[in-house]
Amino acid sequence: MSYKNFPMVSKVIFGRGSFNQLSDILEPNRLNTSAPFIFFVDDVFKGNPWLTSRIPLSYQDKVVYVSANEEPKTEQIDAYVEDIIVSFNERPSGIIGIGGGSLLDIAKAVAIMINNDGESKDYQGWDIVKNPAVYHVGVPTISGTGAEVSRTTILTGPERKLGINSDYTPFDQVLLDPELTKDVPKDQWFYTGMDCYVHCIESLNGTYLNAFSQSYGEKALELCEEIFLNDDLPSEESQDKLMMASWHGGMSIAYSQVGVAHAMSYGLGYLLGVKHGIGNCIVFDHLEAYYPEGVAVFKQMKAKHNITLPQGICADLSDKDFDIMINVALSLEPLWENAIGKNWKKTITHDTLKALYKKM
Amino acid sequence: MSYKNFPMVSKVIFGRGSFNQLSDILEPNRLNTSAPFIFFVDDVFKGNPWLTSRIPLSYQDKVVYVSANEEPKTEQIDAYVEDIIVSFNERPSGIIGIGGGSLLDIAKAVAIMINNDGESKDYQGWDIVKNPAVYHVGVPTISGTGAEVSRTTILTGPERKLGINSDYTPFDQVLLDPELTKDVPKDQWFYTGMDCYVHCIESLNGTYLNAFSQSYGEKALELCEEIFLNDDLPSEESQDKLMMASWHGGMSIAYSQVGVAHAMSYGLGYLLGVKHGIGNCIVFDHLEAYYPEGVAVFKQMKAKHNITLPQGICADLSDKDFDIMINVALSLEPLWENAIGKNWKKTITHDTLKALYKKM
Numbered sequence: 001m002s003y004k005n006f007p008m009v010s011k012v013i014f015g016r017g018s019f020n021q022l023s024d025i026l027e028p029n030r031l032n033t034s035a036p037f038i039f040f041v042d043d044v045f046k047g048n049p050w051l052t053s054r055i056p057l058s059y060q061d062k063v064v065y066v067s068a069n070e071e072p073k074t075e076q077i078d079a080y081v082e083d084i085i086v087s088f089n090e091r092p093s094g095i096i097g098i099g100g101g102s103l104l105d106i107a108k109a110v111a112i113m114i115n116n117d118g119e120s121k122d123y124q125g126w127d128i129v130k131n132p133a134v135y136h137v138g139v140p141t142i143s144g145t146g147a148e149v150s151r152t153t154i155l156t157g158p159e160r161k162l163g164i165n166s167d168y169t170p171f172d173q174v175l176l177d178p179e180l181t182k183d184v185p186k187d188q189w190f191y192t193g194m195d196c197y198v199h200c201i202e203s204l205n206g207t208y209l210n211a212f213s214q215s216y217g218e219k220a221l222e223l224c225e226e227i228f229l230n231d232d233l234p235s236e237e238s239q240d241k242l243m244m245a246s247w248h249g250g251m252s253i254a255y256s257q258v259g260v261a262h263a264m265s266y267g268l269g270y271l272l273g274v275k276h277g278i279g280n281c282i283v284f285d286h287l288e289a290y291y292p293e294g295v296a297v298f299k300q301m302k303a304k305h306n307i308t309l310p311q312g313i314c315a316d317l318s319d320k321d322f323d324i325m326i327n328v329a330l331s332l333e334p335l336w337e338n339a340i341g342k343n344w345k346k347t348i349t350h351d352t353l354k355a356l357y358k359k360m
Numbered sequence: 361m362s363y364k365n366f367p368m369v370s371k372v373i374f375g376r377g378s379f380n381q382l383s384d385i386l387e388p389n390r391l392n393t394s395a396p397f398i399f400f401v402d403d404v405f406k407g408n409p410w411l412t413s414r415i416p417l418s419y420q421d422k423v424v425y426v427s428a429n430e431e432p433k434t435e436q437i438d439a440y441v442e443d444i445i446v447s448f449n450e451r452p453s454g455i456i457g458i459g460g461g462s463l464l465d466i467a468k469a470v471a472i473m474i475n476n477d478g479e480s481k482d483y484q485g486w487d488i489v490k491n492p493a494v495y496h497v498g499v500p501t502i503s504g505t506g507a508e509v510s511r512t513t514i515l516t517g518p519e520r521k522l523g524i525n526s527d528y529t530p531f532d533q534v535l536l537d538p539e540l541t542k543d544v545p546k547d548q549w550f551y552t553g554m555d556c557y558v559h560c561i562e563s564l565n566g567t568y569l570n571a572f573s574q575s576y577g578e579k580a581l582e583l584c585e586e587i588f589l590n591d592d593l594p595s596e597e598s599q600d601k602l603m604m605a606s607w608h609g610g611m612s613i614a615y616s617q618v619g620v621a622h623a624m625s626y627g628l629g630y631l632l633g634v635k636h637g638i639g640n641c642i643v644f645d646h647l648e649a650y651y652p653e654g655v656a657v658f659k660q661m662k663a664k665h666n667i668t669l670p671q672g673i674c675a676d677l678s679d680k681d682f683d684i685m686i687n688v689a690l691s692l693e694p695l696w697e698n699a700i701g702k703n704w705k706k707t708i709t710h711d712t713l714k715a716l717y718k719k720m
Contacts, residue, residue, distance in 0.1 A: 003375035005385060005533075008368045014572040014615065015363035025365060173365075176572070211600035212374040212536070215608060219579040240571035248575060255374065 006255055007167045009138075009149055012174045014243075016236070019139065019177040023056035026094060029135050035090040036060040040080075040106050042099030042141060043067050051141075051180070055098070060088060068102040071269055071276060074121040074157040077109045084114060091115075094135040094172075100192060101145030101154075101276065104138045108153040108169050111136035120164065121157040129166035138171040141180040143242040144192035144277065146199060146250025148174045154276070161270040161328060176247070178239040190228075190307050191277035193242055194298070196249040197224040198280045201294035202259035203252040206338035210256065217252035220245045228301040259339030260290045263332045264356065267325035272313065282309055286359045290339065314360045326353045366615055367527045369498075369509055372534045374603075376596070379499065379537040383416035386454060389495050395450040396420040400440075400466050402459030402501060403427050411501075411540070415458070420448065428462040431629055431636065434481040434517040437469045444474065451475075454495040454532075460552060461505030461514075461636065464498045468513040468529050471496035480524065481517040489526035498531040501540040503602040504552035504637065506559060506610020508534045514636070521630040521688060536607070538599040550588075550667050551637030553602055554658070556609040557584040558640045561654035562619035563612040566698035570616065577612035580605045588661040619699030620650045623692045624716065627685035632673065642669055646719050650699065674720045686713045 013021060026037055036059060043065040045051045055063060064080065084092060091114060097107025111133035113120050123129055138148045147153075151170050152163030163169075184192075200221040203213050223245035227238050265279035274282070285302075288295045302309070314322075330336070330353065336344040373381060386397055396419060403425040405411045415423060424440065444452060451474060457467025471493035473480050483489055498508045507513075511530050512523030544552075560581040563573050583605035587598050625639035634642070645662075648655045662669070674682075690696070690713065696704040 001375070001377065003373050003378045003381065005371050005373040005381070007371050010370065011365050011367050011527075013363050013365040014570060015361070017361065018363045021363065021365070167371075178571070210374060211538070211597070211604050215579055215583065215601070215604040219575055223575065237571070241575070244571050244575040248579075 004255065007151055007170050009170050009174045010172045012176065014176040016177060016179045016240070018175055019051075019054055019180060022054070022139070022175060025173060025175065026056060026096070026137070029094055031093045032090065033059045034088070035093040036062055036088060037094045037096060038084060038092050038110075039063045039096045039098060040103055040110070041065055042103050045098070045141070051098075066099070066103060066106060068100055070273055071156050071161070072102050072106050072109065072154070074119065074124070074155045077106065077113055077120040077155065080106070080110050081113045084110070092134055094137060096137040096139065098139040098141060100140065100142040101147040101195070104140060104145070104147035105153040105155070107136050107138060108133070108147075108171065109155060109164060112153070112164060112166070112168055120155060121159070123164045123166075124155060124157050124160060124162040126165045127167070129164060129168050131168070133168045135172050137173040137175065139175045139177070139180070140243065140246070142184045142188060142192050143178075143181055143239075143246040144194065144196040144249075146196065146246055146253065148176070149247055149250035150254055156270060160331065161266045176243050178236070178243045181239050181243065186305070187307065188277070190305055191275075191281055193224065193228060193245075194281050194284070194301070195277045196220060196242075196246045197228070197298065197301075198261050198284050199249040199253045199258060200224065201291050202261060202339065203256045205291055205294070206256055206259055207341050208256040208338040213252045213256035216248045216255075220249035220252060223248070225297070229304065257334050257338035259335055260287055263329045263335040263339075264353065266332060267329035267353075267357070268313070268360075270328045271321055271325045274313070278309070281307075282313065282360050285309060286356055312360075314357050322354050322357060325357060326350055329353055364615065367511055367530050369530050369534045370532045372536065374536040376537060376539045376600070378535055379411075379414055379540060382414070382499070382535060385533060385535065386416060386456070386497070389454055391453045392450065393419045394448070395453040396422055396448060397454045397456060398444060398452050398470075399423045399456045399458060400463055400470070401425055402463050405458070405501070411458075426459070426463060426466060428460055430633055431516050431521070432462050432466050432469065432514070434479065434484070434515045437466065437473055437480040437515065440466070440470050441473045444470070452494055454497060456497040456499065458499040458501060460500065460502040461507040461555070464500060464505070464507035465513040465515070467496050467498060468493070468507075468531065469515060469524060472513070472524060472526070472528055480515060481519070483524045483526075484515060484517050484520060484522040486525045487527070489524060489528050491528070493528045495532050497533040497535065499535045499537070499540070500603065500606070502544045502548060502552050503541055503599075503606040504554070504556040504609075506556065506606055506613065508536070509607055509610035510614055516630060520691065521626045536603050538596070538603045541599050541603065546665070547667065548637070550665055551635075551641055553584065553588060553605075554641050554644070554661070555637045556580060556602075556606045557588070557658065557661075558621050558644050559609040559613045559618060560584065561651050562621060562699065563616045565651055565654070566616055566619055567701050568616040568698045573612045573616035576608045576615075580609035580612060583608070585657070589657075589664065617694050617698035619695055620647055623689045623695040623699075624713065626692060627689035627713075627717070628673070628720075630688045631681060631685045634673070638669070641667075642673065642720050645669060646716055674717050682714050682717060685717060686710055689713055
């Protein structure tokens with residue numbers, strides 16, 4: 001048996017208002033005045049000086065606003081990289097992602113691709129990246145995805161939705177300032193928080209589970225239950241705790257794997273462009289057969305926060321559409337092996353998934 | 361308010377038997393055949409081929425057996441470094457510590473001092489280290505100290521017992537193989553496990569507490585209670601969980617601070633050479649006034665495992681001895697500020713500590 005050697009985030013700072021320390025953190029990493037820091041920022045912050053006025057810009061540093069309405073695409077990454085290479089004489093000093101999982105994944109992917117030739121679609125998979133990434137920093141502004149600790153960056157490519165999984169993917173620096181999450185709309189807060197909750201359920205009920213993942217997963221699950229089921233939690237404490245839940249939930253799957261909900265959610269994302277957080281919720285809502293307790297508690301949380309999930313999103317799909325979606329889901333073999341075991345192909349068939357997707 | 365930017369361990373591998381992967385982990389880090397890996401190994405493993413035959417030695421690699429009966433000293437570190445420098449033509453490819461907190465601290469200190477001029481006593485304190493350490497790897501064989509994740513290496517110097525706290529101190533690689541802890545004698549297992557338990561109590565009851573430290577501290581505490589109070593835990597599961605408790609407990613204090621027990625235990629260590637684990641227990645047993653619940657549960661654990669702590673170790677001390685011990689303890693200002701608050705000097709006096717030490 002061979003165990004994974006997991007690369008961790010190099011440095012982490014935690015605290016309300018720690019975003020004010022970003023300049024102190026970045027400056028020692030500036031290579032020279034011609035090597036800019038490039039900030040990829042969720043465009044919900046455009047025109048919001050509370051955040052943008054605190055982005056420390058000097059010399060040729062640049063802010064790129066990005067919509068997170070769609071999941072990151074390989075061609076989008078390639079365009080950003082090309083733009084950076086043609087716009088500056090020197091490689092950047094660093095790439096900073098400020099936003100949710102999409103922005104964090106974009107920052108990781110761009111940092112990798114600046115130092116690696118070719119197109120990002122050629123790096124989707126495991127351990128294909130050859131050269132270390134440019135210094136890159138993650139600043140989450142919504143909690144739940146675990147993208148801040150993971151060794152992957154999930155991209156939708158021409159052929160598949162799959163991560164660039166490598167030892168060079170994790171951030172050199174993460175800044176956890178729970179205050180940055182204060183204005184997240186309620187539905188987004190719920191969907192992204194549930195990404196963390198689903199990570200925990202999938203990790204803790206998976207065959208890959210070990211004491212490392214279990215300890216992180218149990219803590220993250222406990223925090224999620226406190227946040228989403230407890231009425232008395234003050235909002236600042238709730239923000240702080242959800243940021244830590246995301247971190248621990250990410251560490252839990254980092255050393256094990258996700259499962260059924262993520263595999264099927266990738267299918268929805270690939271075909272229909274359904275965002276990851278809500279996609280997980282849509283799928284997880286129908287997974288009683290696989291995660292009975294987890295789904296029961298999920299339904300409690302959903303009811304408590306008056307969340308209505310979209311229904312019938314697969315109603316008008318053709319058989320060919322179903323095939324595409326099912327093939328994407330089935331191609332994620334480690335997720336199924338973790339969820340069901342080595343013999344997963346005996347129970348998880350094209351028809352099993354089609355019946356499930358048809359309910360959604 | 362300014363928050364700490366905490367440097368994490370770069371890579372971690374977890375699993376029973378993962379020690380067999382040490383060669384695969386080290387080899388890519390070998391600089392050349394003249395640059396050896398130096399293994400500092402607890403001498404309890406001398407003549408134990410179950411472990412020693414699996415230490416991967418090539419070229420000029422060297423094993424140094426070290427007794428952990430005494431706490432690591434600055435002059436000991438300086439002697440190891442000098443020996444390495446005169447024995448080899450090249451700087452080592454890496455320093456590997458295999459053992460408990462003492463061995464891990466020795467590996468960290470040697471790795472720092474090979475790349476930094478002068479004597480190690482000159483680096484005791486915070487952020488004095490100038491140059492990055494040599495690649496260094498920690499392999500704990502007893503769980504509880506948290507030395508595997510900390511940014512310090514505690515040394516007894518001519519003037520004080522204090523850590524070399526720096527961003528260069530944390531390990532580049534930690535290998536967590538719970539199987540390596542299977543032969544730890546029961547009293548050692550208890551004392552070192554209680555180091556973790558005390559970390560959690562001190563962190564969770566400290567004024568420096570934040571959601572980051574709290575989440576790690578609560579999980580580690582829960583694991584400690586499961587391990588030390590539950591009769592039904594299979595021994596392998598108990599080993600796995602204690603290794604994770606140590607890791608999480610270390611992360612909890614990394615981002616907050618220890619407290620009264622550690623401050624006073626350093627005093628005992630400095631004057632009497634009392635080892636850290638047992639010293640913590642001797643002190644903590646008398647701290648009902650500071651940690652009422654934590655001490656009550658500690659006494660339960662102690663009774664459950666039939667642990668008898670040494671009594672009267674301060675009985676024959678002179679007033680001068682008490683002064684030395686008390687001055688060491690009082691000099692650790694951040695620990696007192698965490699435990700009691702900014703105005704700690706109002707309640708924690710020379711006399712307070714003398715009365716406490718006299719009970720021990």
